[in-house]
Amino acid sequence: MTPTPTSDPTAPDSKPTWGETLRVYLEPASLRMLTLGFSAGLPLLLVLGTLSFRLREAGLDRTTIGYLSWVGLAYGFKWVWAPLVDRLPIPLLTRWLGRRRSWLLLSQGAIMAALVGMALADPRTELTLVIWCALAVAFASATQDIALDAFRIESADANHQGALAATYQTGYRIAMIWAGAGVLWLAARAEVVPVADAAANAVPGALYQQAAWTTAYLVMAASMVVGVLTVLFTREPVRIEMPPARNAAEWLRSALVEPFADFLKRYGKQALLILALIGVYRISDVVMGIMANPFYVDMGYTKDEVAAVTKVYGIVMTLVGAFIGGALSLRLGVMRVLMLGAILSAASNLLFAWLAGHGHDVTALIAVISADNLSAGVASAAFIAYLSSLTNVKYSATQYALFSSMMLLAPKWLAGFSGVFVDAQGYATFFIATALLGLPVLVLVWLATRAIPPADRSPEAP
Numbered sequence: 001m002t003p004t005p006t007s008d009p010t011a012p013d014s015k016p017t018w019g020e021t022l023r024v025y026l027e028p029a030s031l032r033m034l035t036l037g038f039s040a041g042l043p044l045l046l047v048l049g050t051l052s053f054r055l056r057e058a059g060l061d062r063t064t065i066g067y068l069s070w071v072g073l074a075y076g077f078k079w080v081w082a083p084l085v086d087r088l089p090i091p092l093l094t095r096w097l098g099r100r101r102s103w104l105l106l107s108q109g110a111i112m113a114a115l116v117g118m119a120l121a122d123p124r125t126e127l128t129l130v131i132w133c134a135l136a137v138a139f140a141s142a143t144q145d146i147a148l149d150a151f152r153i154e155s156a157d158a159n160h161q162g163a164l165a166a167t168y169q170t171g172y173r174i175a176m177i178w179a180g181a182g183v184l185w186l187a188a189r190a191e192v193v194p195v196a197d198a199a200a201n202a203v204p205g206a207l208y209q210q211a212a213w214t215t216a217y218l219v220m221a222a223s224m225v226v227g228v229l230t231v232l233f234t235r236e237p238v239r240i241e242m243p244p245a246r247n248a249a250e251w252l253r254s255a256l257v258e259p260f261a262d263f264l265k266r267y268g269k270q271a272l273l274i275l276a277l278i279g280v281y282r283i284s285d286v287v288m289g290i291m292a293n294p295f296y297v298d299m300g301y302t303k304d305e306v307a308a309v310t311k312v313y314g315i316v317m318t319l320v321g322a323f324i325g326g327a328l329s330l331r332l333g334v335m336r337v338l339m340l341g342a343i344l345s346a347a348s349n350l351l352f353a354w355l356a357g358h359g360h361d362v363t364a365l366i367a368v369i370s371a372d373n374l375s376a377g378v379a380s381a382a383f384i385a386y387l388s389s390l391t392n393v394k395y396s397a398t399q400y401a402l403f404s405s406m407m408l409l410a411p412k413w414l415a416g417f418s419g420v421f422v423d424a425q426g427y428a429t430f431f432i433a434t435a436l437l438g439l440p441v442l443v444l445v446w447l448a449t450r451a452i453p454p455a456d457r458s459p460e461a462p
Contacts, residue, residue: 030167032234033152036104037171038178039227040148043111043141045179046118046220047134048072053184053293053306058123058208062294066419068131069290069412074138076409078146079402083259085146098236100154103147105231110140112224119217122210144227149400153388154237165384166326169377173315173322179220181311186216188303259399262392270448274390277444278406281338281383284346284438285376286411288431290418295352295427300360309362314369321377326385328378334385335449341379342445346438348372353431383407 045051052065060068085103089095093102117133152164190212264271296306328337351368358364387403422430 030164032230033164033168034171034174035226035230036148036151037168037173038175039104039108039171039224039230040141040145040168041172041175042179042220042223042227043115043137043144045176046115046183046217047137047141049289049293050180050183051118051134052290053297054187054208054213055123056294056297060123060127062291062419062422064419065294066290066422067416068134069418070416071131071134071138072408072412072415074135075142075145076405076412078142079405081143082146082402082405085143086150086259097231100147100151101231101234101236104144104151105228107140107144107147108224108227108231111137111144112221114140115217115221115224119214119221124208124210145404146400149404151237153391153400165329165388166322166381168384169322169326169380170319173318173377175223176318177312177315178223180315181307183216183220184303184307184311186219187212188307190215259392259394260402262394263390263399263402266392267390273444273447275406277441277448278387278403279410280437280441280444281342282345282379282407283411283414283441284349284434285379286408287415287418287437288349288352288434290415291422291427291430292352294419294422295356298427299356301362301365305362305365309365310369313366314373317370317373318377318380321374321379322381323377324374325378325381329382329385334382334389335445337378337382338386339442339445339449341375341382342438342441344371344375345379346435346441348375349431349435349438353428353435356427356431 048069048071052069055065055068056062089099090102090106093106096102097105114133114136118130118137121129121133123130152168187209191209192211267274292310293306296310301309325337325341328340348368348371351371355361355364355368387400387407390403391399418430421433425433
C-alpha cells in the first residue's frame with residue numbers, strides 16, 4: 001500500500017530489537033566505513049578549521065580568513081566532476097582495484113602531496129602558495145568524497161544506511177580529533193620558544209612559529225596512510241553494470257544528463273523542495289564554524305585548551321550524537337530525527353553568543369561544546385541517511401555528489417563574509433544571526449516530511 005503523504009517514508013516496517021540495532025555496527029561494511037571515514041575527515045579541518053586557527057595566529061585579519069574559507073567551495077562544486085568519477089576508468093588502476101577503489105587511491109595520494117605543500121609554505125610570506133595547496137587538498141578531498149559516498153551507498157541496502165552513516169561519522173570525527181586537537185598538540189609540542197614568552201610581544205603573528213606547523217602538517221600527511229591501506233585491503237563493492245556507450249555523445253548523456261534526469265523524473269515537483277532542504281539544512285553550523293577558531297584565539301584560549309575541549313571532548317560528544325542519531329533513525333525514521341537535529345543545531349549557536357560575553361572560561365566552553373557537538377552529531381547522522389535514501393544506486397556517485405554539494409554551496413559562500421560581519425557587529429551578534437538562519441530549515445523539513453515518499457533505490461527503479 002502506498003504511504004500517505006504525511007507518513008515518514010524512511011521509517012522501518014518493523015522495529016528491530018536493541019540488540020539487532022547495535023550489532024549492525026559490527027558488520028564488516030560498517031567497520032570499513034570507520035577507517036574510510038577517517039580518511040575523509042582528515043583533510044577537511046586542515047584546509048578550513050585548523051587552517052583558520054593557523055592563519056589567525058600568523059597575524060591574518062578576520063576578514064581575510066573569512067574570504068579564504070571559500071577554498072571550501074570546492075566541496076560545493078564536486079557534482080561538476082562527479083560524473084567522471086562515477087564512470088571514467090583510470091588507466092591501470094581501475095583494472096587493478098576497480099572503479100571506486102581506484103579513484104579513492106588516486107585522490108588520497110593527491111591529498112598527501114598537497115598537505116606536504118601546506119606544511120612547507122609559510123602563510124606570512126607565501127600565502128598564495130598556501131592557498132593553492134589548500135585548494136588542491138580541497139579538490140582531491142572532494143573527489144575522495146565522491147568515490148567514498150558511492151562506495152558506502154553500494155555497500156549496503158537502504159535500511160543499513162543509517163548505521164553506515166554513523167560508523168562513517170565515527171571515523172570522520174576521530175580524524176577530526178587528530179586533524180583538530182592532534183595538529184594543535186603537535187604544533188604546541190614542536191614550538192621552540194614557549195608560548196608564554198611570545199605572548200608578551202603584542203605584534204600580530206608573534207605567537208606563530210612556522211617550523212612547529214610544518215612538523216604538524218607533515219604528520220597529518222602521513223596519517224592519510226590509514227585510508228590508503230583500507231583501500232588496498234578491502235573489496236570493491238558489487239558493480240552495477242552499465243550498458244557500454246557507442247560514442248562520445250552517448251557517454252556524455254549517460255554520465256552527465258541521465259543521473260540528474262533520473263532524480264527529476266522520480267521526484268517531479270518535489271525535487272525543488274528536496275534540493276532546497278539539502279541546500280540549507282546545515283547552514284547554521286557551516287556559517288558559524290568558519291569563525292569558531294578565530295573566536296577561540298581572540299578569547300585567549302591556548303592551543304592545548306582548544307585541542308582538549310573543542311577537538312577531543314567536542315568530537316567525542318559529536319560521536320555520541322551520531323550514534324544516537326543513527327539508532328533513532330532506525331527506530332523512528334529519518335525525517336523525525338532530521339527535524340530534531342535542525343532544532344538543536346540552530347539553538348546551540350545561541351550558547352556561543354552567551355560565551356562571547358562570558359570571557360575566557362574553560363568550564364563554560366566545555367558546556368557550550370557539549371550541547372553544540374551533540375546536536376551536530378544527531379543532525380549529521382540523520383542527514384546523511386536522508387541523502388542516501390534519495391540516491392539511485394545506478395548513479396550513486398553523481399547523485400550523492402549533487403546532494404552533498406548542494407549542502408555546502410550556499411552556506412560556504414555565505415560563510416566567506418563571516419569575518420566582515422564579525423568585524424562590524426561583534427561575535428555575539430554574529431552567533432545569534434547564525435541561529436536565526438536555521439529557522440527556514442524547520443519549515444522545509446516539515447514540508448519534506450509531507451512530500452511524496454522517495455522512490456525505490458534499486459537499479460530498476462524508475
